[in-house]
Amino acid sequence: MKSARNYPLLLSSQFLSAFADNVLLAVILGQLTFMHQRHDITDIQLRSYNALYTSLFFVPYILLAPLAGYLNDRFAKTRWLLGGNAIKATGVIVAALSVWWGYQWQALGYLIVGIGACIYSPAKYGILPEILPNERLVKANGTVELLTIMAILAGPVTGAIMVDKYSVLSCYAFLMGIFAVSISLNLFMTETPHNPAIRLKASYKEFVLNFQDLAQSPRLIRILLGTGVFWIAGAVLKMNFQPWGIGFLGFETNRQIAELGLWLGVGIIGGSLLAGQLHKVGDVTKTRLYGALLAILAMLLSLIAKPLFAVPILILIGASAGLFLIPLNAALQAESHPDKLGKTIAAQNFVDNLAMIGGGAFVFLSIRWGLDAQGIFVGLGIIVLLCIAALKIPKHQPTPAYAEPVTK
Incomplete structure (x- = not known):
């Protein structure tokens, strides 16, 4: 039986997770603006770091794409919605270490967030046929996509405003709060089916x-x-x-x-x-x-x-x-x-x-x-x-x- 609560919980969790992803990048890149204004970095360093940090998020999608598909086919997708968010939250904690140990920790943290997003992404769409009847799938896919777009538009502006006004540590505390709420929503979802017969080699x-x-x-x-x-x-x-x-x-x-x-x-x-x-x-x-x-x-x-x-x-x-x-x-x-x-x-x-x-x-x-x-x-x-x-x-x-x- 398909749980009626899974769909609204998915929508809420997905928006918060995507929103936090975009807030995080804005917080990281926003610090480059201030470092440039203080002449801590040159124009060339500003532009190079911007390209480097932005690209880090996409690397796991290239290296781990078949693995992410395997994990979401082999195990319950609700588990990997939770797991992906947990990995993202870990990445935020690692990035927050930059407050004490140096800006470069944000690179490692953002890469870890990318790993979490890579695992989370197939689950958010793949779970829909498991929790909704077929006649609702087109509208549901559109709704998930719309919420993702809203997060992509709102996240960078929110992150930019925050890093302009508040300390970096406060920004990371805010991000941890968002991921905590998103993870909590995942915990309330009813577990979906899994398929033990799926093998990693066959998936690749x-x-x-x-x-x-x-x-x-x-x-x-x-x-x-x-x-x-x-x-x-x-x-x-x-x-x-x-x-x-x-x-x-x-x-x-x-x-x-x-x-x-x-x-x-x-x-x-x-x-x-x-x-x-x-x-x-x-x-x-x-x-x-x-x-x-x-x-x-x-x-x-x-x-x-x-x-x-x-x-x-x-x-x-x-x-x-x-x-x-x-x-x-x-x-x-x-x-x-x-x-x-x-x-x-x-x-x-x-x-x-x-x-x-x-x-x-x-x-x-x-x-x-x-x-x-x-x-x-x-x-x-x-x-x-x-x-x-x-x-x-x-x-x-x-x-x-x-x-x-x-x-x-």
Whole structure:
């Protein structure tokens, strides 16, 4: 019997957990702003540390993706909702040691939080079919995604305000309180089924074989790589906001910097909603156009020196990105084999996180090559243009592996 209380407990716990993830990064990066203002770090160090710390979160998603899938298939997903949050809380405690032992402890702490998030992520979606009837799954997935977006938008601004006004230790105490509440909600969930027959080696093999299946479809593999382009752009923009805001827009507080990401997020939401009105499922004919617009607008940011002009450009970039991503996501899910949809999403998550690490590597190398924040916007635009030039997605032609069965 499916417990009626599991779903609301999941929603509450998921929002708090995702919110805390984003608050934590804002607290860590916010300290860099003050260190730069005190001349404890140089411009190059500010930008390098920003790229490094932001990228650390994604590393476990690359190294541990098959393991996370195995753990959530082998054991009860309620257990790994709890376990993922507990690992995150441990990471916050490790990061808090930086108050006494040095800033570098936050790197280790944030990496541990990334491990917890990697394990938590498959559980929050995979648990839905186990706690809800089929007719509620589409709406439930949308609700989980909406709460995640709200956390992504609210978390950085909240963390920025806190680190501007309160001590670092107070910020970490606040984060521990959030995770404590989220963990408590997990403890009240009724345990879901587990499958002792699942084996780790088989889980790794299935992950690789499914990726190979996707690679054999010229259309699906290009769609998959297209979603990666979106996340490269998002990662580079996010990492570049702090040095751009400080060096070119004249920002002095972390809240001002965080609001740049907020405006970008508003645009993404608007573009995502508009995509649903303009395109049917499977229609990716305008993808390259939206990608080109995103690239041009990103390069245009290099000419902006006043916040007043930055806001509408950021909203337009976000809208272009939403229009670019949503048709790709819809096509990937609709055209994948129904029995392999979960594995397809796992492959997409792997590619997207690899793309974000790639974005971090681009920022880090650009700094070494002497590019400033404006130069990175131009470089990002060039990369996106090159990617979409190669991203000629063929029309959908069902193959025997994906075709609907014929009945007589």
